[in-house]
Amino acid sequence: xxxxxxxxxxxxxxxxxxxxxxxxxxxxxxxxxxxxxxxxxxxxxxxxxxxxxxxxxxxxxxxxxxxxxxxxxxxxxxxxxxxxxxxxxxxxxxxxxxxxxxxxxxxxxxxxxxxxxxxxxxxxxxxxxxxxxxxxxxxxxxxxxxxxxxxxxxxxxxxxxxxxxxxxxxxxxxxxxxxxxxxxxxxxxxxxxxxxxxxxxxxxxxxxxxxxxxxxxxxxxxxxxxxxxxxxxxxxxxxxxxxxxxxxxxxxxxxxxxxxxxxxxxxxxxxxxxxxxxxxxxxxxxxxxxxxxxxxxxxxxxxx
Amino acid sequence: xxxxxxxxxxxxxxxxxxxxxxxxxxxxxxxxxxxxxxxxxxxxxxxxxxxxxxxxxxxxxxxxxxxxxxxxxxxxxxxxxxxxxxxxxxxxxxxxxxxxxxxxxxxxxxxxxxxxxxxxxxxxxxxxxxxxxxxxxxxxxxxxxxxxxxxxxxxxxxxxxxxxxxxxxxxxxxxxxxxxxxxx
Numbered sequence: 001x002x003x004x005x006x007x008x009x010x011x012x013x014x015x016x017x018x019x020x021x022x023x024x025x026x027x028x029x030x031x032x033x034x035x036x037x038x039x040x041x042x043x044x045x046x047x048x049x050x051x052x053x054x055x056x057x058x059x060x061x062x063x064x065x066x067x068x069x070x071x072x073x074x075x076x077x078x079x080x081x082x083x084x085x086x087x088x089x090x091x092x093x094x095x096x097x098x099x100x101x102x103x104x105x106x107x108x109x110x111x112x113x114x115x116x117x118x119x120x121x122x123x124x125x126x127x128x129x130x131x132x133x134x135x136x137x138x139x140x141x142x143x144x145x146x147x148x149x150x151x152x153x154x155x156x157x158x159x160x161x162x163x164x165x166x167x168x169x170x171x172x173x174x175x176x177x178x179x180x181x182x183x184x185x186x187x188x189x190x191x192x193x194x195x196x197x198x199x200x201x202x203x204x205x206x207x208x209x210x211x212x213x214x215x216x217x218x219x220x221x222x223x224x225x226x227x228x229x230x231x232x233x234x235x236x237x238x239x240x241x242x243x244x245x246x247x248x249x250x251x252x253x254x255x256x257x258x259x260x261x262x263x264x265x266x267x268x269x270x271x272x273x274x275x276x277x278x279x280x281x282x283x284x285x286x287x288x289x290x291x292x293x294x295x296x297x298x299x300x301x302x303x304x
Numbered sequence: 305x306x307x308x309x310x311x312x313x314x315x316x317x318x319x320x321x322x323x324x325x326x327x328x329x330x331x332x333x334x335x336x337x338x339x340x341x342x343x344x345x346x347x348x349x350x351x352x353x354x355x356x357x358x359x360x361x362x363x364x365x366x367x368x369x370x371x372x373x374x375x376x377x378x379x380x381x382x383x384x385x386x387x388x389x390x391x392x393x394x395x396x397x398x399x400x401x402x403x404x405x406x407x408x409x410x411x412x413x414x415x416x417x418x419x420x421x422x423x424x425x426x427x428x429x430x431x432x433x434x435x436x437x438x439x440x441x442x443x444x445x446x447x448x449x450x451x452x453x454x455x456x457x458x459x460x461x462x463x464x465x466x467x468x469x470x471x472x473x474x475x476x477x478x479x480x481x482x483x484x485x486x487x488x
Contacts, residue, residue: 016460020425023437027445035481038453038474040465106480 021046026055030085031107053081056109057088058165064102064111067095085109098142105300110165112299114175115157117145120296123154138256139294146179149289153190154280157296158197161271164298169266171301172277173259175294176250178209184288185209190281194263196273206248206260208291257294264301336363337372344380345372348387355390357432377430382423385416389436413443418459421447450486 016024025033025047033056037047046052058064061084065071070093078084085104092101092114099119103112117133122145124130132146147153155174164170172194186209195201250258262277277296281288336353338346354360359373375383389412396405413421421444428436448456457464466474475482 015462016422016426017429020429023429024425024441024444027441028449031481032445032449032451034478035453035485036448036456037478038466038471039456039460040462042462044474 015042018042018046018049019051022049022051026052029107030056030109048080048082050081053085057081057085058104058109058111061088064095065093068093068102069097070094092140094140101140108300110168110300111163112297113159113163114140114295114297115159116141116143116295117293118143119157120145120293121154121156121158122293123152124150134292136292136294140255141295145293147289147291147293149287151285151287152282153288154278154282155293155296156276156278158274158276159298161196161267161273161275164267164271164275165300166267166269166271169264169301170298171264172262172275172296172298174208174262174279175253175257175259175297176208177257177292177294179290179292182209182290184286185281185291188281188284188286188288190279191283192260192262192277192279194265194275194277196265196271197276198273201263204248204263206262208250208260259297262296265298338383339372339374340378340380340383341376342379344383346380346383346387349391351394352387352390355393355433357434358430375430378427379423382420382427385420385424386427386431386433386436388412389439390433393435409439413439416443418447419461422460450484452485452488455488 021043025036025043028036030053033047033052037044065074068074074084074087074093078087086106088102088104089106092103092112094100095102096119099116101114101116104110105112118141122131125145130148130150132148133143134146135142136144157172174192185207189205189207191203192206193201193203247261250260253259262279265275267275275298277298334350335347336350336359338348338353338359340346354363362373363369392408392412393405396408416424421440425437425440425444428440444459448459451459456462464471
């Protein structure tokens with residue numbers, strides 16, 4: 001009896017012990033836990049504990065991190081599991097010898113990946129007059145692919161669905177930037193698709209060229225007046241706002257690159273198929289060029 | 305307070321179907337007497353009491369003890385609810401049915417007030433009832449999901465002990481976590 005009582009004597013009746021609060025918080029999500037650290041100092045201290053953040057990190061985070069050359073540096077500089085979590089949210093970790101980057105979506109802790117251009121299949125990619133490989137200081141990767149000029153534009157990326165967070169709706173994006181001389185991509189949409197290999201999934205048409213804000217303003221007008229003389233449109237005021245939000249035009253990213261939605265994919269619990277994302281424009285027969293491709297990013301759909 | 309722990313019909317249900325615990329059947333009539341922090345006496349089926357890891361290890365240390373077991377950190381009100389949960393749980397030990405167990409667990413928490421849940425957590429923690437702790441933690445997490453700091457303070461009955469400067473700093477540091485929070 002003495003054993004029973006003495007072990008827990010310090011526990012008061014009405015205030016939850018810190019370990020209990022930490023346990024409760026570990027059942028919430030990163031966003032709730034961070035906000036609730038403001039409840040009181042006991043909550044703050046509970047929220048900072050490894051018990052909480054160990055559960056918010058992916059189960060196999062250690063094996064993911066071990067795929068990076070920077071793994072030991074990362075683990076050494078992380079003062080706690082929360083710190084490690086935040087580092088993985090803020091700075092993508094380059095893994096698999098520079099072929100991919102891995103990061104966490106801050107609010108949910110879900111996995112995000114970017115496949116570098118080198119990890120993609122780019123038709124004609126290794127043929128110098130068509131594509132060129134450059135290093136780019138603004139890229140997270142060592143190399144980016146510059147589209148000089150092709151008739152047949154085809155880019156494909158694959159990722160195993162087991163690498164993604166289960167029960168999560170993802171969106172894939174092509175991450176790119178126009179060079180000064182983008183051409184051939186303003187009137188002709190490119191066909192994009194996201195889906196499991198071997199499955200039927202919808203294709204969409206999107207536009208890659210929105211080089212400047214000014215040009216983007218005219219997109220809507222231009223596409224609907226393309227039977228007319230192109231010269232007439234240049235000075236025309238924008239009568240309708242650019243439809244930036246419907247996913248048919250590129251959006252500016254926080255890191256300075258542009259991205260265009262390729263499509264959504266719901267990763268079911270236990271899904272082990274291979275997910276394929278593609279961008280192609282092979283129908284018009286036109287030449288096009290002037291893009292720099294950084295890669296394809298796949299991350300949880302915003303607002304989900 | 306009369307203990308709600310004994311229920312003859314329930315006892316029959318628990319002990320009958322399982323061959324695995326057949327050897328224990330003879331003992332399962334045995335009752336264990338537990339005393340809460342507010343001096344309430346509970347007589348509980350041994351099979352139910354063995355769900356409390358803390359009590360179980362007490363009897364492992366002293367198998368022949370017939371003493372009343374004091375539970376100095378356990379008030380009667382949450383304890384009777386904990387017993388209610390454990391009685392349901394041992395049914396599933398004899399007849400594992402995950403779907404039914406989930407349904408029963410969610411039924412259990414659904415009818416509990418916020419205060420009930422918060423009071424049961426330290427009891428489940430002290431008695432080391434892992435299944436119940438998981439159920440309670442999940443239930444509380446669901447109820448405070450996307451809620452404001454002020455709401456959660458009143459949920460747990462906790463006073464803010466930060467200065468307004470500290471609070472402002474924390475809010476700034478975690479600004480991303482304060483967007484689109486549900487209204488109280």
